[in-house]
Amino acid sequence: TMDYQYDLRHKVLLKDERIRELECMLAEKDEEIEELKAKLDKFQSIFPTATQQRHLGTMGVGVPRTRRAQGISAEPNLMLNDPSSAEIQTYAKSENTKTLIRGAILENDFMKHLEDCQIEEIVDCMYPVEYSNGSCIIKEGDVGSLVYVLEDGKVAVTKAGAHLCNMGAGKVFGELAILYNCTRTATVKATTHVRLWAIDRHCFQAIMMRTGLLKHSEYLEFLTSVPTFSGLGEDLLRRIVDVMEECHFDYGDYIIRQGAIGDTFYIISKGNVEVTKRKSASSESVVIRKLAKGDWFGERALQGEDLRTANVVVEDREGATCLVIDRQSFTQLIGDLDSVKQRKYDEVPELSKKSDGFYDGLILEDFTAIDTLGVGGFGRVELVELKSDPAKTYAMKVLKKRHIVDTRQQEHIKNEKVIMMDCNSDFIVKMYRTFRDTKYIYMLLECCLGGELWTVLRDKGHFDDSAARFYTACVVEAFTYMHARGIIYRDLKPENLLLDTRGYAKLVDFGFAKRIGFSRKTWTFCGTPEYVAPEIILNKGHDLSADYWSLGILMFELMTGSPPFSGSDPMKTYNQILKGIDMIEFPKKISKNAQSLIRKLCRDNPSERLGNQRNGIKDIQKHKWFDGFHWIGLRKGTMAPPTKPQVTSSSDSSNFDKFPEDDDTPPPDDLSGWDNDF
Ligand SMILES: *[C@@H]1O[C@H](CO)[C@@H](O)[C@H](O)[C@H]1NC(C)=O
């Protein structure tokens, strides 16, 4: 048996060796594939091909983005100027129908996340539509604005001619169109006579915004009447509103119990309660007070643990609803109540104008284009030099006015100019001035000849921990500057980071940036699908904290080469985002500390996000992942970057991809005068 064992061991060893050999070969092949893929990606990102369009259809998690992503924004909704008074038409329907629509909404991956009161309003506002057998309800590629619930009949769904599925009563379809103006990603045809219920984007968004705003102003009003919060100022009260949660209690429930320790504060928003108290341990509780809507209790809990001195019991058969604030979220978001009262709040600092007059005297003809740095639907970016001093080069962004008007981006372009002109940070690309003619708007920008961070990431595959930290830190610096001035950025992604000749990253493209202040929310759907925060998708109103979400997504993409949430179409991406970061498996490439920071940035609840708490963005800088990071060296520019780009002269554009000429000349468009400020 000794021989036999020896023989066996020997065989195992041989086998192990063979496995190692094969593994080695596999690793080599993998490397080869990676290399070829990188080459192919590079090629495809410049010349999108038909095959690639098809590949996009199967793109999933973990697949690098081979094309530059397009930002998306909804058109401004006129109804939203005053949503609280907007008349929203409702349509009568039977209880059975309402139940069917409600059920369909609750089964839909996106719509099930809406709040009950929003779902009720949507149910009321849906109107009836009918189609005969064989007719096309939604056509792939068409622009859409309606979402449907199928009440009766059957439909078939196809994409690029291929059958996807059949659907029957109680299904929702077309939901992407209620988020923003988009083209349909599939075709839906009636295969019997069908009866549907529909609602359009404007109505949906008005409902979402109105319910959000009404809730906010209702909560604010409650807070204002509580003496505990008097003198806090509206900005702060608005932030407190963000941590308030609505809780329902049933008839007879004890909301708080005498003798228990508590750390929550309650405001009654609906119903009546009784306050009861026992004189001694053995005696019966007696009613000492009744409280109603607008009354509050448990306020001492916000200052420290509260030993409850009475019971609060629900008195109404229908129960009662309270707005609840717990001490932990309160102190995390706002701080200690006593110290908050003494804190002084600074005004939003004004932006600093930096123009030294040099650029005011220039005209378009003073520049010569020497190369094209980028091309897109918007127009193009050219590398230009000053004729009088060719060593001075700039990036000239040339935007088609017709495209801006068609996509209703006038307000965004105006914001972009006003904000970029006044930003003065080493981590934000500088804008020197703008020009216009009948067809185009021109933006004269600092040129960053290191190229796009996106290109570097594509060619490298992914960054290691320390390179990712460096670029993330550059963004943190840019955000620190903007957020201190109440400006939200809303379009973070590697495409919007440029490397200067030193190899430092700078934010560019401020088309979605907006000055909103510290406690206001904004509502327009804006961003790039993989990077938008859940509250933007759910139309809840969003603020500076949406940028912290996208910072977490950026870290993930820098370290792995692909964003964590990525579906074959935008709606699938949004549904993944709504499921949350906890559903994502983190590849080993992401270090433990980085993982911890990403999870803290990508909290579903904006008031729990790191960066959006009482210490603001400093919490991010102090996170373990940045332990030992030389922030001052970064600010001073003395820190060595991960890679120093090869730039031979002020006109060296070799770090940019080569783009085919854009031969589309837009028609003139200067009738309405919206561009007078350029
Ligand atoms: C939606 O987009 C299309 C094409 O981009 C445009 O023609 C149409 O006017 C837009 N609709 C709305 C309501 O903005």
Ligand SMILES: *[C@@H]1O[C@H](CO)[C@@H](O)[C@H](O)[C@H]1NC(C)=O
């Ligand atoms: C719908 O039309 C198709 C093709 O025209 C036909 O085969 C089918 O029987 C029709 N279905 C009903 C329920 O009428």
